[in-house]
Amino acid sequence: MSNFLYGYNISYDDFIDEVIKCFKGTKDYFYNKQLLIELYETKYGICDHVNTTNPLASVQFNQAEDYFSDTLYHSYLSNFVYRDLGKKLNMSFDDFISRPRYEIEAMLRIIEDVDKKKSKMNDDIMKDLENNKPKPFNTE
Amino acid sequence: MTINEHNEENVNANLDIPNEDSDKVTKNEKTSSEEVQQHLDTTDSTENQTDKFTNAIQTDEFSSDSSKPTDYTISLPSINLADFTDKLKQFNKLDLEDKESSLKEWSEVNKEATNFYTVGGLYQDRFTDETSKFYQGIKNQAGELNTISTPKFRKTEGELKGEAAILKVSKMLGLGDVINVPLPHSGIWVTLKPPTEKDLIDFYNSIFREKIMLGRATFGLTLTNFSVHINNRLFDFIIKHIHSLNYNDINKEELKNYLLIHDFPILAWGFACTMYPNGFEYQRSCVNDIEKCSYIAKAKLNLTKLLWIDNLSLTDAQRLILEEFRPNKLTIENYRKFINEHTRVIGSSFTTKNGIKFKLRVPTFSEYITDGLAWINGVNSNIENIILRESEQDKEDDEKIEMLNQYVKTSILRQFNHFIDYIELEDNVITDRDTINKVLEVFSSDDDIRTEITENVLKFKSKTTIGIIGIPEYNCPKCGKPQNTSPVNEKFVSVIPLDTMNLFFTLLTLRISRILEREV
Numbered sequence: 001m002s003n004f005l006y007g008y009n010i011s012y013d014d015f016i017d018e019v020i021k022c023f024k025g026t027k028d029y030f031y032n033k034q035l036l037i038e039l040y041e042t043k044y045g046i047c048d049h050v051n052t053t054n055p056l057a058s059v060q061f062n063q064a065e066d067y068f069s070d071t072l073y074h075s076y077l078s079n080f081v082y083r084d085l086g087k088k089l090n091m092s093f094d095d096f097i098s099r100p101r102y103e104i105e106a107m108l109r110i111i112e113d114v115d116k117k118k119s120k121m122n123d124d125i126m127k128d129l130e131n132n133k134p135k136p137f138n139t140e
Numbered sequence: 141m142t143i144n145e146h147n148e149e150n151v152n153a154n155l156d157i158p159n160e161d162s163d164k165v166t167k168n169e170k171t172s173s174e175e176v177q178q179h180l181d182t183t184d185s186t187e188n189q190t191d192k193f194t195n196a197i198q199t200d201e202f203s204s205d206s207s208k209p210t211d212y213t214i215s216l217p218s219i220n221l222a223d224f225t226d227k228l229k230q231f232n233k234l235d236l237e238d239k240e241s242s243l244k245e246w247s248e249v250n251k252e253a254t255n256f257y258t259v260g261g262l263y264q265d266r267f268t269d270e271t272s273k274f275y276q277g278i279k280n281q282a283g284e285l286n287t288i289s290t291p292k293f294r295k296t297e298g299e300l301k302g303e304a305a306i307l308k309v310s311k312m313l314g315l316g317d318v319i320n321v322p323l324p325h326s327g328i329w330v331t332l333k334p335p336t337e338k339d340l341i342d343f344y345n346s347i348f349r350e351k352i353m354l355g356r357a358t359f360g361l362t363l364t365n366f367s368v369h370i371n372n373r374l375f376d377f378i379i380k381h382i383h384s385l386n387y388n389d390i391n392k393e394e395l396k397n398y399l400l401i402h403d404f405p406i407l408a409w410g411f412a413c414t415m416y417p418n419g420f421e422y423q424r425s426c427v428n429d430i431e432k433c434s435y436i437a438k439a440k441l442n443l444t445k446l447l448w449i450d451n452l453s454l455t456d457a458q459r460l461i462l463e464e465f466r467p468n469k470l471t472i473e474n475y476r477k478f479i480n481e482h483t484r485v486i487g488s489s490f491t492t493k494n495g496i497k498f499k500l501r502v503p504t505f506s507e508y509i510t511d512g513l514a515w516i517n518g519v520n521s522n523i524e525n526i527i528l529r530e531s532e533q534d535k536e537d538d539e540k541i542e543m544l545n546q547y548v549k550t551s552i553l554r555q556f557n558h559f560i561d562y563i564e565l566e567d568n569v570i571t572d573r574d575t576i577n578k579v580l581e582v583f584s585s586d587d588d589i590r591t592e593i594t595e596n597v598l599k600f601k602s603k604t605t606i607g608i609i610g611i612p613e614y615n616c617p618k619c620g621k622p623q624n625t626s627p628v629n630e631k632f633v634s635v636i637p638l639d640t641m642n643l644f645f646t647l648l649t650l651r652i653s654r655i656l657e658r659e660v
Contacts, residue, residue: 010360015360015361016361019359019361036359037356037359039359040355040356040359040360040361043360044355044360046355065352067345067348067349067352068345071341071344071345071348072337072340072341072344072649073341073345076337076341094338097336097337097338097341098336098337098338099336099337100317100334100335100336100337100414100415101334101335101337101340101415101416102334102415102416102417102418104337
């Protein structure tokens with residue numbers, strides 16, 4: 001999951017102190033702005049501009065700011081596809097996530113229980129078949 | 141209180157204790173628990189009276205034994221913040237971080253639990269106020285408690301139309317749970333529908349997007365005050381899930397003009413109740429005497445039992461108004477009567493040592509948002525002016541630092557501006573919002589006045605709150621010891637106020653993500 005809470009452990013006073021300590025402005029407005037952005041990204045754990053060797057760091061898309069690809073929607077979609085929920089529940093993905101949370105939780109739990117039971121049944125049957133396999137006929 | 145302030149508090153309030161004998165800890169190397177202690181000592185001390193008196197009467201069990209293993213268990217506090225701080229002093233010498241230690245789990249549970257304390261134990265003093273009596277609802281004329289509940293659909297004949305028909309059908313099919321939530325400060329009942337998961341995802345994504353944009357636009361300088369934005373978004377989101385109000389002439393889009401700010405956490409809690417009608421798993425650790433018992437009790441929490449309402453602060457007329465929770469039954473005159481009847485949720489004033497009089501008010505949600513957003517906009521322009529503009533570049537570094545320092549202090553008072561109704565200076569009165577804000581900035585630079593105003597506003601906030609979300613203290617199921625130091629009988633309990641907003645967002649994201657992460 002990407003972390004919506006990035007930077008939440010930073011206190012306002014500490015951050016201002018850091019800005020005061022590190023910010024050496026010039027008369028160039030745009031330079032100053034870029035400096036502040038880098039200070040913000042470094043301090044908030046978005047991108048470490050102090051230690052990065054990436055020359056394109058100033059324009060890169062940062063993982064911490066990716067609110068889509070590793071969030072709830074993504075997890076639901078993965079679950080829906082991997083667990084084959086569409087087939088098992090006879091519903092589309094849109095139908096699935098358009099239910100209240102407690103229903104989705106119940107569906108996920110039941111599917112998991114059923115899958116476990118099915119898996120155990122399969123294992124048991126395989127074991128039975130293995131144990132009851134006709135012994136090779138002794139020709140001697 | 142802001143979510144960010146809260147987090148700052150709780151980042152400090154961790155339970156890490158160095159893995160070494162206490163003898164080895166030098167004077168300069170404070171243990172984390174000492175730091176916590178020091179930090180907590182500086183917070184509001186009003187909760188120190190907790191072992192003298194309790195005024196909360198528990199009639200409903202709020203949890204049941206948990207037999208099934210759980211997907212995600214949330215850790216909640218076992219005792220109030222002041223008592224917990226005292227306990228930490230006693231536990232100072234114990235090695236809680238030793239991997240082999242059975243106390244490690246205890247430590248982790250408590251670490252997480254501290255996230256749900258209100259900042260500085262705000263509202264704790266309300267549960268020791270002898271002029272209050274807290275019940276888990278509002279006592280009606282028949283002596284029964286009205287509280288959050290599922291509306292009962294009357295058996296009516298004939299045509300059923302619109303949303304009422306949909307709700308009834310949904311309920312019959314078990315497809316959704318609508319609930320009535322009392323908002324005791326504003327005299328309003330709202331009927332809420334549960335959000336769909338798609339709505340929740342959209343909501344989560346929208347505040348995440350806003351955070352990214354705001355962070356970049358203001359170089360992170362407003363993110364510590366981001367709670368105003370989040371609360372505004374959350375309010376709009378909840379509005380979409382309001383089925384009805386008990387007032388005929390207040391429509392839900394106008395609710396923010398009528399809802400007093402103290403009711404917002406209750407509204408958020410009510411909304412969380414629609415999401416978790418079957419409760420959720422939680423755990424609390426025994427803190428009575430950690431050397432004898434470190435048992436972690438696990439149970440299922442019924443969220444709907446956590447609302448505590450001070451019934452002594454409601455008049456008979458107010459209770460009568462609150463008895464009517466059916467949709468569209470009351471008028472704006474009833475609302476005005478309810479507000480005018482308040483004996484506790486009313487403005488008050490204080491005068492600073494140098495004779496400046498502040499009149500405080502309980503603002504509406506709308507007033508809170510207007511002042512909060514104005515403050516954030518102010519932060520942006522001020523920081524730009526101080527740091528970026530060419531005109532400021534000739535200033536000496538020391539001068540800039542002083543300006544920034546002053547601005548930081550200024551912002552501390554501005555976050556309370558929505559509670560200030562007007563200011564009296566000798567024979568003059570300041571009522572204009574912009575002027576109040578500017579005056580606050582001037583006062584902010586004086587450390588004494590700033591502290592005086594902050595303390596008075598926090599006291600006012602607590603004193604005027606009559607509905608609190610909190611969890612009762614309990615006796616450890618293993619050692620049987622009460623978690624607090626005061627005697628508790630079956631009915632009178634001490635309640636620990638919870639940070640509702642943090643609880644809401646934790647439930648929103650963490651719980652479901654644990655379930656989703658299991659298999660795939």
